[in-house]
Amino acid sequence: MDVIQGGIMLGAPNRYEARLAAAVVERFPAIERVRFCNSGTEANIMAISAARAITKRSKILAFREGYHGGVLTFAHGGSPLNLPFPFVFADYNDSAGAVALIKEQGDELAAVIVEPMMGGGGCIPATREFLQALRTATKETGALLIFDEVMTSRLDYRALHGAHEIFPDFVTLGKYIGGGASFGAFGGRADLVDRFDPALPGAFSHGGTFNNNILSMAAGFTGLTQVLTQEASRAINARGDRLREAMNVSLERHGIEGIVIGRGSLMNLHFVRGPVDTPARLDDADPSVIALWHIEMLLRGYYVTPRGMLALSLPFGDAELDGFAAAFDDFLSSNLKILPRRTN
Structure with missing residues (x-):
């Protein structure tokens, strides 16, 4: 009640976002820096766009029947509403096929995006061997690895990347971490996310009036630290x-x-x-x-x-x-x- 009475959207940094950011970084081992947004869809868009800007490459590898948001839907041949990124597709849990495609794309591939367990695709868990193969191949070719943990981060206290001890370059979050309010986040390696630091020359711009709305920040911190222990x-x-x-x-x-x-x-x-x-x-x-x-x-x-x-x-x-x-x-x-x- 005190949070709501003080104003839920002030359009400026607030102490609640600093607390939530610290809690997210403490809990999820692959996240050294984190930025907030408004949905899991937006988090995935930002992670993909950042990967393309950082690597100066264009293509994104995704997996057939996967789902990464309303404009990143790959079930049943994909959606006509999908963003026009140049995607290439592999089969989920096919380590050999995915690795071959990553190597084939070479220096044109900016990133691989994958859920450590398919959510909307049927709750199909990835094998650890499959995820490790993606990690090894992306490191070898210079592509970035994005774990979409919007759904799967709830499946272990440290998220599935922590459970498997496989650490991607970016992790995306959403849903429950907002404590019941609208929420999304993308984070990962410090050197990558620091590209958004406005104190640095040539920083990426990341605006959004509701990115750090106090309701999501305060509820998210309370939920993450006091409820989902x-x-x-x-x-x-x-x-x-x-x-x-x-x-x-x-x-x-x-x-x-x-x-x-x-x-x-x-x-x-x-x-x-x-x-x-x-x-x-x-x-x-x-x-x-x-x-x-x-x-x-x-x-x-x-x-x-x-x-x-x-x-x-x-x-x-x-x-x-x-x-x-x-x-x-x-x-x-x-x-x-x-x-x-x-x-x-």
Whole structure:
């Protein structure tokens, strides 16, 4: 209340942004400097644009079926609204193919952008070997590596780059780190982000009236330091792992052709045969089955996304886990005649 009464948009630096910046740098090991913006989409645009300006190269490597924001959407062949960056595409979790493409592009490739676990693409975790291959190849060719952790930074207290101990050049953040208010951020190596320091000659300009709005800065600092503590992060992600296991046990017991994949508090149900390590494995999924699940879970009092994704929130406790798992099991048993069945 004190923050709101003092004014939420003053158009000048404030103590709240300094506190949040320090908390972000302390928590996420690849972020030595950080700049705030208003959304994950904007954070990715800024990271990509900075990479192109710094390297003086043009091309960006992304991964098929990936999602990095409303104008960086690569599912189903991409969106006509996408920004006109010169993109080249590789297949997710295909280390050999991605490395070959990085080397082939050579000094034309400015950056590689990747989620350490595909979020909108189906909650497909990247293997550590795949991420390490990207890190090694980009270092060799001089391209910059961008980890889009807008979604995945919630999956470990140190984000997934910290969990894997693979450190990209840029990291992008968003969503929950604003404490419920609009938020985005991009950060990374000090020598790269320092290019935005207005005290330095030739600095990149980065304006934005709401970039450091006091509501996001104060709420973000409180949420990051007092709510999403290390203990809370471990608890919600462990609970997500238990829910995913329970759902897969139900699918197995009922003989349903399906799998729940993901990590920690983010997961996605797919009515396909597992394992799923690349989006191509999802091409044959019947969308009407997921649509049925979406409606039937709503009728049971649980909201799931129409694409089958679940994102657990901190109030989701053991009682909610048991209730959801029971509702899911009931959905399966009530629809055995129309759900895809395992053949062996």
